[in-house]
Structure formats: C-alpha cells, structure tokens
Amino acid sequence: MATDLYQLVYVSRSVIEGDEQSYREQIDEILKVSRENNQRDEITGALLCNRRYFAQVLEGGQDVVQDAYERIQCDERHEQTTVLRFRPVPRRDFGEWTMAYEGHDSDALHSFNRLTQESRLKLEELDGLDLVSLLQAHLQAA
Amino acid sequence: MTSPTLTAERSSPPRAGEAPGVPPQALHLWELVSSASTPLGVVDEAGTVVHSNRALDELLDQVAFLRDWLGEVDATQAMRTSVPVEGQAPVELYLEAVRDGHRLLFAWWEHDAEAGADRDPLTGLGSRARFERLLHNDRYDTLLLLDLDRFKAVNDTLGHNAGDQLLKLAAKRLLKAIRNDDPIVRLGGDEFAIFHSAGESGLGTAEKIASRIIKLIGGPFLVESQTVHVGVSVGIASLRTGHTSREELYRHADLALYAAKANGRNRYWCFEETLEEQANDRRAMEAQLRQALILGQLRLYYQPQVATADHRVNGIEALLRWDHPERGELTPEHFVPMAEEIGEIRSIGEWVLCNACAHAAQWPDDLPVAVNVSAGQIVDPRFIDTIKRALEGAGLAPERLELEVTESVLMSNLPLILERLTEAKALGVSVTLDEFGTGYSSLNYLNRFPFGRIKIARSFVRGQQDDPRARSLVKCVLALGESLGISTLAAGIETQAQCDALLAIGCREGQGWLFGAPLTREDLDAYLRHQLPSTTTTT
Numbered sequence: 146m147a148t149d150l151y152q153l154v155y156v157s158r159s160v161i162e163g164d165e166q167s168y169r170e171q172i173d174e175i176l177k178v179s180r181e182n183n184q185r186d187e188i189t190g191a192l193l194c195n196r197r198y199f200a201q202v203l204e205g206g207q208d209v210v211q212d213a214y215e216r217i218q219c220d221e222r223h224e225q226t227t228v229l230r231f232r233p234v235p236r237r238d239f240g241e242w243t244m245a246y247e248g249h250d251s252d253a254l255h256s257f258n259r260l261t262q263e264s265r266l267k268l269e270e271l272d273g274l275d276l277v278s279l280l281q282a283h284l285q286a287a
Numbered sequence: 288m289t290s291p292t293l294t295a296e297r298s299s300p301p302r303a304g305e306a307p308g309v310p311p312q313a314l315h316l317w318e319l320v321s322s323a324s325t326p327l328g329v330v331d332e333a334g335t336v337v338h339s340n341r342a343l344d345e346l347l348d349q350v351a352f353l354r355d356w357l358g359e360v361d362a363t364q365a366m367r368t369s370v371p372v373e374g375q376a377p378v379e380l381y382l383e384a385v386r387d388g389h390r391l392l393f394a395w396w397e398h399d400a401e402a403g404a405d406r407d408p409l410t411g412l413g414s415r416a417r418f419e420r421l422l423h424n425d426r427y428d429t430l431l432l433l434d435l436d437r438f439k440a441v442n443d444t445l446g447h448n449a450g451d452q453l454l455k456l457a458a459k460r461l462l463k464a465i466r467n468d469d470p471i472v473r474l475g476g477d478e479f480a481i482f483h484s485a486g487e488s489g490l491g492t493a494e495k496i497a498s499r500i501i502k503l504i505g506g507p508f509l510v511e512s513q514t515v516h517v518g519v520s521v522g523i524a525s526l527r528t529g530h531t532s533r534e535e536l537y538r539h540a541d542l543a544l545y546a547a548k549a550n551g552r553n554r555y556w557c558f559e560e561t562l563e564e565q566a567n568d569r570r571a572m573e574a575q576l577r578q579a580l581i582l583g584q585l586r587l588y589y590q591p592q593v594a595t596a597d598h599r600v601n602g603i604e605a606l607l608r609w610d611h612p613e614r615g616e617l618t619p620e621h622f623v624p625m626a627e628e629i630g631e632i633r634s635i636g637e638w639v640l641c642n643a644c645a646h647a648a649q650w651p652d653d654l655p656v657a658v659n660v661s662a663g664q665i666v667d668p669r670f671i672d673t674i675k676r677a678l679e680g681a682g683l684a685p686e687r688l689e690l691e692v693t694e695s696v697l698m699s700n701l702p703l704i705l706e707r708l709t710e711a712k713a714l715g716v717s718v719t720l721d722e723f724g725t726g727y728s729s730l731n732y733l734n735r736f737p738f739g740r741i742k743i744a745r746s747f748v749r750g751q752q753d754d755p756r757a758r759s760l761v762k763c764v765l766a767l768g769e770s771l772g773i774s775t776l777a778a779g780i781e782t783q784a785q786c787d788a789l790l791a792i793g794c795r796e797g798q799g800w801l802f803g804a805p806l807t808r809e810d811l812d813a814y815l816r817h818q819l820p821s822t823t824t825t826t
Contacts (some may be wrong), residue, residue, distance in 0.1 A: 214509055215456060215460070219463040226506045231513075
C-alpha cells in the first residue's frame, strides 16, 4: 500500500425499518457489499450494530478508507454520523477480517446495547479506542 | 465488480410479472431510463446492459466497440472515463452508482474542446458556461442554488488544498442526492446549482432533494486526516409555483438562497413574493446608506467609562448612530454588515476614526477614546494609513486611541486581522477585546494577541447578581485579566447594586447607563466639565 495506514472509527444512527427478518437481510446486504469492496481496496475492519446504532472500524490506505467512508456516508440506511477517530496507525487491529461482524446475540452486541441504551447518549462522547478494544476483545474471545 | 463486458442485449421495458429476476422496486427505474433523453441504460451485476433507452440504442448502433468495452462500472471509483476512438474525438463515459440494486450507466459523446469549457476542472461538475446554457433550456423548470456554510473557515484554517478536497467530496455527495440526470454545475467558489424538472409534483421533489443535500453535506468530511464539518444553504425557485420568466429564475433562486442564509443557514428556502419586497427594501436602504455620510445622517455619541469605586471618568467610547430618514436612529449592528457588503465601510470607518480622534483631542486630562472597528475596515489594506491620518489630523497621541474588536471580527479572518492589529499596536494604539464571552475560543485569542483590555459582555454583567454561574464566569475573567496583566471592564452596568456586586469581586472599571447614557458631543463636554471641575478644557 503506497499510502500510510489509517484507522477510522465512526458511529451513526440506524434508520433501517422493518421487522427482524428484513432488518437481518439488510445487514447481510451491507456486509456482502462492504466485504466485496473492502477486499478490492485492502480494507479491514469490523461492524457492530443494533437497531438504533452502527459502529464501524475501517482500516487501510488513507484514500481507500476515505472513499469507503464517502460511500457509507451517502447510504440512506443511517444518519448523523460522528467520526470518533481518524488517524494514522502503525498496524491493523483487524488484519484478519475484511469486515468482521458482531451482530446477532454476540457478547459484543450486548456490551454495545448497554452502551447505547444509556439515556441521553451523546455519540460524540464515545471514545473511538474503547469501541476498537471492545470489538477486538470479543473477536479474540470468539 | 471489475471488467464487465457491456454486451448490449436490448430489451423492452418489462411489465410487472413479466421480468424474470427483476425485483418489483426496480420497475420504476426502467420507466425513468426510458423517458430520459440522455443515453441511459441499466446494467446488471454482471455488467450486461439489460435495458437501454432509445438514445443509448442509437449510440450503441453507432459505436460498435461500446458493446465490447471493458471497464470499471463503479461510479464511486471512476465517475468519468475517456475512451479513445480512432479518427474521432474521445468518448466520455459517465458512470453512476448503484440504484435499487442495479447499476446505471450514462454515456454520451463529448468533444474535448467543448467538454473542457463545459466542465469545472476541479469537481468534474458542469461549469458556469454550462449553467448559462442550461438556464435557457426549457426542459428544466426548477433551479436550486447552493452555498456551503463555513467553507471559508475551512479554507482559511486548513489551506486551499484542503478546501479543494472538500469541494471535490461535496460534489460527489451532491451527485448522490439528485434524481435522474439533473445537471449540477459549480458556479465558482463554494457555490453550486442544480437544474431540476419538477414535473407535476410542484416543489415537492425539489424540497426532498434539498433536504437530502442538507443531510449529506451536513455529515462530517474526512479531509487531510482531519474531520471537517460544513453545512449548506439552498435556495429554490420554480416556474411551476410562480409567474417567473426564465431570466427571473436565477434571481429568485438567489433571493431564496439569501433568505435561507438569513434564516440561520443549513436549511432550504423556497422563493416567495415577500422576498422580492424585502430585496427592494434592502436595495433602497443600500442606496440611502451610500448617501448617509454626504447628507450628514451619521452621528457620534460618547459614553463615559469610569472607575467603579468612585464613578470617576477615565475613558470614553465613541458610538456610531445613523439617523435614518424613515426608520429613525439605527445602531451599527443594523447597518455596518450592509456597509461591509456594499463597500461603504471604508469611508464610514474613516469618518468615525477622524471625528472621534478630533473630538478626543479637545477633552481634558488626556482621556482616551475607544472606537469600534469592524472586520471589513481592518482587512482593508489602507486601514493603518487611515489610523495614522486620523491621529495626525487631530494631533492626538496614539496612546489615547483604543480600538475595540469583537470576537466575531477576529473569527472572520484571524491571521490577517491579527497582523493588522499588531501593526496598529506598533503605532502605540491599544486594542480591546469587546463582548468577551459571547463568541468562542476566546482564550485562544488572548494567547495570540496582546490585548490591552478585555470588555466583559453585558449579558454576563447583568446575570452575575442572581446567577452564581455568571458570577463565577465574571470572577474568572477578572482573574484571567489580572494574571495576564490585561485590564478588564464590565459593560452594560445599569444599577448601583450591579456595580457594588462587581466591586466586591474586584472589577475596577465599568461602563453603562448607571454612569451615563451615550451623550452627544455637546452634552459630553458639559458632563466632563461637571465630572472634572478641577481641570479646564484645553481648547
């Protein structure tokens, strides 16, 4: 990779409508497309989401991460993006995953649910590194 | 997806139930494509053109190689691809993103020379030349004008490269917000225009587009390893909702954009007749403001600044008023921004400085005069010369002139403003930070310029009696001033109780109605004779 390695962590509000099944189908669709794109762009990362929030880590070259971010930013399935972290990193935290998914019934999801259910949650006050650690810990445990 | 083959198997638009493999939600896409006059096709995930409109059919008939063309069909990667054709101008292929699970392909001929003039080189959107042509294209009945909010701040703080990157990213987001192939042009700077055909739906679709634009542009941008926030204001005008001619469309959209900004930015505004009346009023006021100086309608008032302990006057602030022929007496916030916009601020500012200095030269006890200066005045290259001329003309020592700037002035163009203020300070003039606490990053300003004085905003001064938080803030500013060796003055003191409360926490200087309302020059002379009976006026 010609450019430096960057890590992006963002959270956003989910606006996916519908019942559990259509919700899962849409998440699967997001994962399918992002895994294809990420493989092409040598991006690795992880996605964590519940019915109200998305949290995602993307790592790779600055340009490709930026492009991926722009694609995501324009996706109508979420809104109110808050960038928690965007900076060069010495190595990948999710090197083995084109897009690890901590979704249905995982421990990470339960932690995330607790985090996001706190009343008056302010997305911008979440710590990007906390989310990275949370995801990493659960992926290693899995 | 990489390297698909565009094998064009034409198909007529499928009807519901007749299209194997076509999801029902994609059917309206066929209709959209068929009705477009731009060569347009739908490409499936394998890169096959599964449906093309008549214009694309004709193009495919003319250019055999298009059917076998290998290329990337991902608009987010390559929005435009130039394909060389032997003996002819290159073909430009415009590619769009996934819609309803299908990929849309735009393709049309463009000669390079024409294309160059037609396209904005930075963003790849249409150019101003294209805008002029589109304005007279009957196909579009609705115009959206856009202006990024806070773009100038990004350019000023992060540099032009970052600004350019932001414009490119913003342009891509705009392309995602529009319907069909509505053209987008960059008018220059951070201004964009979108042409739209509202059809029978009136302004509804244009408003939806505007909402989506505001949402997309409002999301954070990643620019040069930084997260950048901007916003966008949108003005909408349509032939469908008014009796506008095509010539008026642009002007009306512009008035609507102006209203969107005046109403708080980061929103859209649709043209309405009242905007025209407001614009007329504004034009009349602009004309009146141009003549105000010559007609002698501007006037200076003077308000004493005193020691809070014994009310003894130790300085005087000059306050500008405009006796408007119809609206009565106007304070600077009602006309200085307009004076800046129409370029009158230089002559008005010069008049204020010269008169305030000349009056001050007559005052006893070498009392200093404080003069408010605006951003437009300071950034004018002749600002320092104007100060010199005012001081020399009046025979006033530079030490007796105090310039007052608000935080909003500093925010407008910090590096240049600081440079100018530093030059003014080098003359011996002192500089006061006015309305301290009402803007933001005040501490940063204090760190970057040696202000002689801080004026605590009246809102804090009024609040400090009853509100413990406001009181703590005032205390904090006083302590800050003391430790930095900067004097502090509380503005807007109205009652003796306020004054006593301020004295109790160590505020030594004040200004406000308690000590004296703004006075005319003549009344000020009388006030000074009464206040300072021991000295005689040095006329």
